[in-house]
Amino acid sequence: MSKKLVTSALPYANGALHLGHLAGAYLPADIYVRYLRLRGEDVVWVCGSDEHGAAITIRAKKEGITPQDIIEKYHALNKNTFEQFGISFDMYHRTSAEIHHETAREFFTKLYERGDQFIEKTNEQYYDAEYNQFLADRFIKGICPTCGYEEAYGDQCENCGSTLSPEELIEPVSTLSGNKPEKKETTHWYFDLKKHEKWLKEWIENGTLDGEPHHDPKAWKNHVVGQCKSWLDAEEGLLPRAITRDLDWGIKVPLPQADGKVLYVWFDAPIGYISATKAWAEQNGKNWEDYWKGDDAELIHFIGKDNIVFHCIIFPAMLKAYGDFKLPTNVPANQFLNFEGDKFSKSRGWGIEQHEYLEEFKDFPNKEDALRYALTRNMPENRDADFKWDEFVEFHDKELVGNLGNYLNRILVLTHKYFDGKVPASDVDLTEKYADILHLTASLAKRIELFDFKQAVNRLMEISSWGNTYLQDVSPWKIYKENPDSEEIAECMYVSLQVVTLLSALCAPFIPFTSEKIRNLLNLPALQNGDLNDILENLGAGKPLIDAGHSVNKPELLFAQINDRKDDSRKQIIERQKEKLVAILAQKAAEEAAKFKPVKPEISFEDFTKLDIRTGKITAAEPIKKADKLLKLTVDLGGQTRTVVSGIALQFKPEEVVGQQVAVLLNLAPRKMRGVLSEGMILMAENKEGKLSFVQSDEGFGEGLEVR
RNA sequence: GGCGCGGUAGCUCAGCUGGUUAGAGCGCAGGAUUCAUAAUCCUGAGGUCGGCGGUUCGGGUCCGCCUCGCGCUACCA
Numbered sequence: 001m002s003k004k005l006v007t008s009a010l011p012y013a014n015g016a017l018h019l020g021h022l023a024g025a026y027l028p029a030d031i032y033v034r035y036l037r038l039r040g041e042d043v044v045w046v047c048g049s050d051e052h053g054a055a056i057t058i059r060a061k062k063e064g065i066t067p068q069d070i071i072e073k074y075h076a077l078n079k080n081t082f083e084q085f086g087i088s089f090d091m092y093h094r095t096s097a098e099i100h101h102e103t104a105r106e107f108f109t110k111l112y113e114r115g116d117q118f119i120e121k122t123n124e125q126y127y128d129a130e131y132n133q134f135l136a137d138r139f140i141k142g143i144c145p146t147c148g149y150e151e152a153y154g155d156q157c158e159n160c161g162s163t164l165s166p167e168e169l170i171e172p173v174s175t176l177s178g179n180k181p182e183k184k185e186t187t188h189w190y191f192d193l194k195k196h197e198k199w200l201k202e203w204i205e206n207g208t209l210d211g212e213p214h215h216d217p218k219a220w221k222n223h224v225v226g227q228c229k230s231w232l233d234a235e236e237g238l239l240p241r242a243i244t245r246d247l248d249w250g251i252k253v254p255l256p257q258a259d260g261k262v263l264y265v266w267f268d269a270p271i272g273y274i275s276a277t278k279a280w281a282e283q284n285g286k287n288w289e290d291y292w293k294g295d296d297a298e299l300i301h302f303i304g305k306d307n308i309v310f311h312c313i314i315f316p317a318m319l320k321a322y323g324d325f326k327l328p329t330n331v332p333a334n335q336f337l338n339f340e341g342d343k344f345s346k347s348r349g350w351g352i353e354q355h356e357y358l359e360e361f362k363d364f365p366n367k368e369d370a371l372r373y374a375l376t377r378n379m380p381e382n383r384d385a386d387f388k389w390d391e392f393v394e395f396h397d398k399e400l401v402g403n404l405g406n407y408l409n410r411i412l413v414l415t416h417k418y419f420d421g422k423v424p425a426s427d428v429d430l431t432e433k434y435a436d437i438l439h440l441t442a443s444l445a446k447r448i449e450l451f452d453f454k455q456a457v458n459r460l461m462e463i464s465s466w467g468n469t470y471l472q473d474v475s476p477w478k479i480y481k482e483n484p485d486s487e488e489i490a491e492c493m494y495v496s497l498q499v500v501t502l503l504s505a506l507c508a509p510f511i512p513f514t515s516e517k518i519r520n521l522l523n524l525p526a527l528q529n530g531d532l533n534d535i536l537e538n539l540g541a542g543k544p545l546i547d548a549g550h551s552v553n554k555p556e557l558l559f560a561q562i563n564d565r566k567d568d569s570r571k572q573i574i575e576r577q578k579e580k581l582v583a584i585l586a587q588k589a590a591e592e593a594a595k596f597k598p599v600k601p602e603i604s605f606e607d608f609t610k611l612d613i614r615t616g617k618i619t620a621a622e623p624i625k626k627a628d629k630l631l632k633l634t635v636d637l638g639g640q641t642r643t644v645v646s647g648i649a650l651q652f653k654p655e656e657v658v659g660q661q662v663a664v665l666l667n668l669a670p671r672k673m674r675g676v677l678s679e680g681m682i683l684m685a686e687n688k689e690g691k692l693s694f695v696q697s698d699e700g701f702g703e704g705l706e707v708r
Numbered sequence: 709g710g711c712g713c714g715g716u717a718g719c720u721c722a723g724c725u726g727g728u729u730a731g732a733g734c735g736c737a738g739g740a741u742u743c744a745u746a747a748u749c750c751u752g753a754g755g756u757c758g759g760c761g762g763u764u765c766g767g768g769u770c771c772g773c774c775u776c777g778c779g780c781u782a783c784c785a
Contacts, residue, residue: 218725223779226712230780233711305713305779335713335779377733378721383714384778391720394734402747410744417743455722458732465748472749477742561745626709627783647784668785674709681785 002298004043005291006033007273009303010050010095013074014059016353018344019387020337021304022085023375028334028453029302030087031376034509035448040530044291046276047082048093049075052250053265054136058175067249071096081355085368086512091283093276095268100275104268105254108243110322112189112255117321119190119240126166126181128174133260134186134246135166135174142169186246187257191267193238196317200238203327204228204312215329219450221382223305224333228312241314243267270315273301292325299328305335332451335380339387340581349584352577364573365560369511370396376457376510389574393562400511404464404503405558408518410471411496412555418480423497423550424490431542433495437463437502438539444506445536457510460503467499494548497522501545505535514558521553522546612667613683613707615697616642621654627674633657633682635664638704642666645678651692661696663707 009025011017017026029045036043051071060067071094079092093100111117126135142152152169166172174181203209204225207217217225231238243264244253250262274292281288291297301311311331319325338344344351352360361367374392377399378385415421444459474492501522508515508527519526524546538545562570619641620634629647631654644664648657665681672678683695697705 223713227780228712230711234781385720391734397745397747398734401745406744406747410748412744414743458722461733468748469750471743472741475741475743475749480743555744557745559745561747563746565746624709624783628709629784645783645785649784665785671785673785674783678785 001042002296003291003294004036004041004298004300005273005277006036006043006045006300007302008045008047008089009301009307010048010269010272011074011078012053012055013049013051013071013078013094014053014056015074015346016355017078017081018346018351018353019339019357019371019375020344020351022087022354022371023337023379023385023387024304024334025302026082026087027085027372027375028332028379028381028451031453031456031509032300032302032448032451034088034512035445035532037529038505038508038527038532040533044090044277044280045088046091046093046273046280047089048091048272048276049078049095050265050269050272051075051094051096052262052268054139054245054247054249057247057249058139061175068096077355081358084358085354085372088512091276091280093272093279095272095275097275097279099279099282100268100272101251103275103278104251104263104271107271107274107318107322108263108267109254111191111318114321116195117192118243119192120187121190122185122187124183125186125246126172126174127184127186128176128179128181130177130179131174133176133248134184135176135181136245136247137166139175140166140169140172140181141175142166142172188242188244188261189253190240191243191314191318192240193314193317194240196320197232197238199320200228200313200317201232203316204232209327214327220330221332221451223335223382224308224312224331227305227308231309231313238313241266266310266314267318270310270318294326297326299326301328301331301333303331303333305333308333330451335382335384337375337378337380337385337387340389341386348588350581360577361573364570366513366517366558369514370400370559373400373457373511376453379454381452381454389577393574396559397561397563399461400514400559401561403461403468404507404514407464407467407471408500408503408521408558409555411467411493411500412521412552414476415493415497415552416554418476418484418489419493421551421554423546423548423552424494425548426487426491426494428491428495429542430495430498430544433498434539434542436466437499440466441502441506441536441539448509453510460506460510463499463506464503467496467503470499471496494544497552498545502535502539505532517556517558521556523551523553610667611665613663613665614638615701615703615705615707616662616664617703618657618660618662621657623649623654624674624676630674630676631657632676635662635680635682636703637664637666638702640704642679643677644680644682645671645673645676646682646684648682648684648692660694661699661701663695663697 006029008029011021026047033043033045049071056067056070060070075094082089082092126140127133128135137153140153172181173179199209203214205217207213207215244258244261245264246260247262248260250265251268253261253263274288277288277291280286292299303311308331311328311333316327319327339351342350357371358367364370370392374395375387377395378387378391415423418424440459440463444456444463447453447456447459471492474488476489476492479486479488500518501524504515504518504522504524505527507518516526535545560567560570562574564570614637616635616637618633619636622632624630624632624645627649629649631646631649631652633644633646635642635644642664663683665683668681670677670679684692685695686692
């Protein structure tokens, strides 16, 4: 039997996870793994906390605590929350563990010793002399060259969103000492991805590895293969990627000349899958290598779409460079889940985190499965999806309550009513009765195997729906009025109890808590690994899944309706969530209205007079090739005309701006853009929506006049 | 501009390697039923499958062009 190793993206131990994470990489993997276990497969599912990286140290410094405090907090929170949702990892490890440090160092050393995998580069980087430390991008703050924001980081300005490098910051400051950092030479190692480009292309596009078939590329999701191709087909190809950083939090680079350097977190994180497997194997008396290197080993990564390139290109390249490791047979990445029409955003409070949900819904019966179901039903498998509370309610009340829960309840009530809670005997031909549900069951299984969980869970409801329809068609309550001893009643209940038993097992991967409840109500033993095989076999052979004479327990409701006339407590929980969103929107609107951008640092009058701004008129305009946003403008300045390139093409068509009065900054250093030399800058005002408006003098006032 | 993903009923989405009258759930209209958590079941209305062209006996499904949405990327002095 093949050995399957399943991984889910390691959550960064710097914060809690929201519903989008759950729907992206953990819930689908849980469904898949639970299913495989029920089929008796040899499967191991590993995950864990990703606990390195500069973001954690920065946050620690800001909050006056240690990085260790942070990772302890979030490792515990995330691990615990996953457990509560029934996310059934075989191992939830952490990258701060010694076994991981060893594994990652060993991995690095092996590639280093191969000699041809890494490129060593020395360049100048900012250094904080007081702290005796090189500064990672995020340790440097300064003024954003684009928007003038004073708190921009060395990698990104959080005000305008532009991507920066530390060198671009104006007046850079170390966040450690607050001093101006100095430049100093430092050496780093880069992974030479270019060497792997050729076989990666083969592997991704054709599914062949070393000339042998490896996997069916058509079985991979379109967007996964597409994004990989987009990288592999890029003009410049795959660029070398830095594997080391100057930082004191992480895995020390195992080289004598690399004091004060750690492995870049992206390099050590995926190796976490390996060390987690080692830890699991140690605890369970297994050999981890069977799952990573064995001939019959299969590797499957569950991730969100932001991680595709790492798991389909970079990590496979690392594994191949190391040698012996099997590469993933599939990477069923999900897209993103939005929340009520917008992206999840912690800072804006938009969305709900997993542990928050558990807290807010603590009085909501079967809250774990209610959410698991809603997220599965609307999983972002092939495109972005949107989580809405109204949909949550609809799925819950219509499908879990009305279809599944109600069906079980009907069957249990009738079994007690007519047969004293015992499964009646019947000589009905089950093969014939099973025809439809056998087909649906096979389809459900197939869909899970294809990572199509949304369709799979639909099949589950279709089976329940088949049961409801069948019951309605026979209507034993009608027959009972005429002839209480009719064979037909026994037959109908006998068949229905088979269906309910089938549902108790088939629902387990999706809604495990409910599965357990149904098993209890049916007075059946808890499901064991491999049980689904027996069930499928009996189903195919027309044999009963629950025997005549077996006693079932008294009915109990599986799910309590949210829109309940007699009890609005659950509806109130939902309403509270919706109200929170309304409040956030209102607050946001208020803030926007009151916002006044901070004034830039004071300048002297002399500074101002350096600017030479004059009135002008656009006399010609044309688009620039291969540039979406740029227009080439010819501006009449009275005694002179100039060519100015302006980034306004998204909002203005060339013909619209001809004749436009403008103000032009004339003494700005000329600059070539997309092959056109720009000799000035058109002044524009920009509103909150990003809409542009020309700054201009009155029509006919004149060209070339100075603006002061 | 380049690359990728997507555009199917009012809404959310299925439609495998091209093949008979294009499907489901919700919503809507009508009806049946009472075992059941105002649950269930049946019937119906509703789609020029983003647009144009091509390959084919036949295209939602393949190819080309266009268009719209999203993502990455270049450009924004």
